[in-house]
């Protein structure tokens with residue numbers, strides 16, 4: 451339990467987030483691009499990613515009527531995620547419990563231990579919301595893209611890394627309360643800070659599979675801290691370097707192209723506020739002309755599972771390259 455009050459965030463509305471980096475940062479990153487050559491170890495592991503599994507995970511999550519953080523469902527979803535991770539063979543899974551605004555909620559935490567002490571945090575939120583009424587806890591809110599897509603990708607990554615020997619540990623965190631204003635991630639970032647957890651990097655996956663309203667069905671966003679939205683500046687350079695690495699890995703191992711955009715309106719922000727190095731994977735689909743965002747039509751049929759599979763590949767390539 452926290453002894454003092456944590457910072458507050460508005461309910462995230464990604465349609466209002468900046469979509470491009472500051473031009474001088476963009477030019478700087480362009481000048482620092484480097485090619486990464488294929489590593490057979492990583493390539494072999496990436497081949498294990500199954501789009502069938504990813505689709506199955508999205509279906510499981512979006513079959514809940516909704517996953518509103520103030521509904522009873524949210525606890526069922528938390529249990530389902532924890533059970534899923536246990537079924538994948540994980541023994542170190544737990545609920546990180548917190549209270550906010552009178553609600554007792556859970557983040558689901560799962561550890562893949564490495565031989566070293568530092569860890570990479572891979573995270574995403576599992577709750578949903580409807581834009582018409584943020585307090586509607588009974589109507590259908592499937593949240594297939596926002597954010598069953600990110601959760602499904604993380605579960606598939608967890609499945610694949612479960613049996614690997616790695617140096618850095620990988621921790622998976624599934625947050626509730628994101629749509630209320632990053633509740634779960636704020637409490638968890640504070641927990642990480644208070645426990646002096648040796649966090650190498652935070653990689654957030656939020657909305658990773660809907661390309662229908664985009665100009666291209668093969669461009670993913672890599673969110674980096676270009677100083678536009680972040681709370682502290684000491685970690686910007688490290689975030690951009692990790693972003694560049696993710697970009698090169700996407701180029702080497704996947705069929706997608708990438709663009710950078712600033713971190714904003716998602717679960718990495720409380721980690722950013724505490725100085726941790728954060729990047730994110732995002733499809734860029736929260737556009738004003740996308741009617742499915744935070745709506746009852748955010749369903750599996752609108753997802754591009756091939757694209758989501760490639761984004762999963764990009765994030766797994768990054769995790770492996772940092773952890774191996």
Ligand SMILES: [Zn+2]
Pocket residue numbers: 575596597628656657
């Ligand atoms: Zn989201």
